[in-house]
Amino acid sequence: MRRLLFALLLPLAAIAADIPVQRVDGEPAADPMSSAWLAQAAVAVPLYPQASVPPAMKAAGKGSIKVRAQRGATTLALHLEWPDRKPAASRGVGEFADAAAVQWPLQPGAALPYIGMGHRGAPVALWFWRADGTVETLAAEGFGTLTAQPGDGVKAKGVWKNGVWRVALSRAVNKPAMERMPVAFAVWNGEGAERAGLKRLSAWQTLRFPGATAKVSLPDTASSGSAARGKRLMQAKGCAACHNYPGNPAKPRIAPDLSHAGGLHAADYLAESMREPSKIVVPGKGYFTEQGGRRVSIMPPFEGSEAERDDLLAFLLSLR
Ligand code: HEC
Structure with missing residues (x-):
């Protein structure tokens, strides 16, 4: 402590x-x-x-x-x-x-x-x-x-x-x-x-705290991508099969609900979640398997282009 x-x-x-x-x-x-x-x-x-x-x-x-x-x-x-x-x-x-x-x-x-x-x-x-x-x-x-x-x-x-x-x-x-x-x-x-x-x-x-010197670097809450394209990619890239978010008619329950992802998470965490899902594994039932004492997410790492990743990121950040 x-x-x-x-x-x-x-x-x-x-x-x-x-x-x-x-x-x-x-x-x-x-x-x-x-x-x-x-x-x-x-x-x-x-x-x-x-x-x-x-x-x-x-x-x-x-x-x-x-x-x-x-x-x-x-x-x-x-x-x-x-x-x-x-x-x-x-x-x-x-x-x-x-x-x-x-x-x-x-x-x-x-x-x-x-x-x-x-x-x-x-x-x-x-x-x-x-x-x-x-x-x-x-x-x-x-x-x-x-x-x-x-x-x-x-x-x-x-x-x-x-x-x-x-x-x-x-x-x-x-x-x-x-x-x-x-x-x-x-x-x-x-x-x-x-x-x-x-x-x-x-x-x-x-x-x-009083006397803190350097200015706080504000979080990276922007993405150069397009949220509208990102929303379409959520379907095209299969994210919609597992995640709920506004506008997803399937309403799946097998992964974290992303409806407020942009309000709760910083851009770098969201980007990392896509790139390397097993780095920080959200500990929900059925979200991961244990492999040799390590938690491995059931989410496949995102393997699209950088532009697609930025669009997905822009969409996720818009969810507040
Ligand atoms: C096979 C189901 C599946 C697919 C497909 C999938 N995910 Fe996931 N996702 C999960 C699960 C389960 C977790 C929680 C475990 C973890 O941390 O990886 C998760 C975690 C996340 C998180 C972190 C959520 C939080 O509350 O911290 C984000 C962001 C995310 N996924 C985005 C995406 C995006 C974007 C796509 C499409 C490119 C995608 N996911 C595809 C299952 C999936």
Whole structure:
């Protein structure tokens, strides 16, 4: 866990919005309703329904979460704010509580982990808050591999008021020299029976610490290709036989749903998914075979021309 805090500079190519971290005297307020939080400008981060592995959210709309970040003398804190008409705070049979999580890469400097809770060899840490009072730190190396990290010391407090959840989460950090850190967010709506993989999540964003020098290189979200041609190639190249996306009448369920691929993934990840599907294997049931301890994707590598690849990429990036 500690290693997470020693991040100095991470690969930034795949990262979207820039969330400034405000320096505060003393420590950030534990109360999410504090004016010390609410007076700070927030960054709105889009959320998309999880649809990479089953159970995927069907017909679930997009969302958005407002994020603020502060650095005190000894702690780093995040303030999350999102709309929810009705709070769900208790859990029971068929009853689920609202929750939110902040995701960090556990091995700074290594490849950016897969947005869906990391991948083999690229673990993530999660600060998890749930409306029933649960606050914990979890580690994961891909969907379905969550383990609790006892005694990690994340604190969180959530308040629901007038249709809005506000949650402040914080943790002690012992290294002041951080510049940037990738971070991602997830939200579960308990009333909609959301839990585990049924959630909305963001793409990787960047926290920018006070004093960070170099400008963030914005992600490569453009492709020189044509999205319209790319959409036709999805049929012509057989992608449509396995992947669902808007305009694919077959609606196959045997591979990740790509309906929000451009909102969740950076261009370089998408290009790599086509070129080398087994490099980062999305860990869904039936998505891969184990060969000598290695996961091999059932997806054939894309073998078309560079122009075709750019068209496919332009189409995938347009899916938000
Ligand atoms: C035989 C079925 C099959 C075909 C054909 C196929 N894919 Fe895939 N694809 C998969 C599976 C299964 C995965 C998840 C495992 C993995 O990571 O490779 C995947 C993963 C992906 C991902 C990453 C999705 C995510 O959520 O991270 C992208 C992007 C993608 N495919 C694009 C394409 C494109 C573009 C084509 C056509 C050129 C294509 N696929 C053809 C089965 C297929």
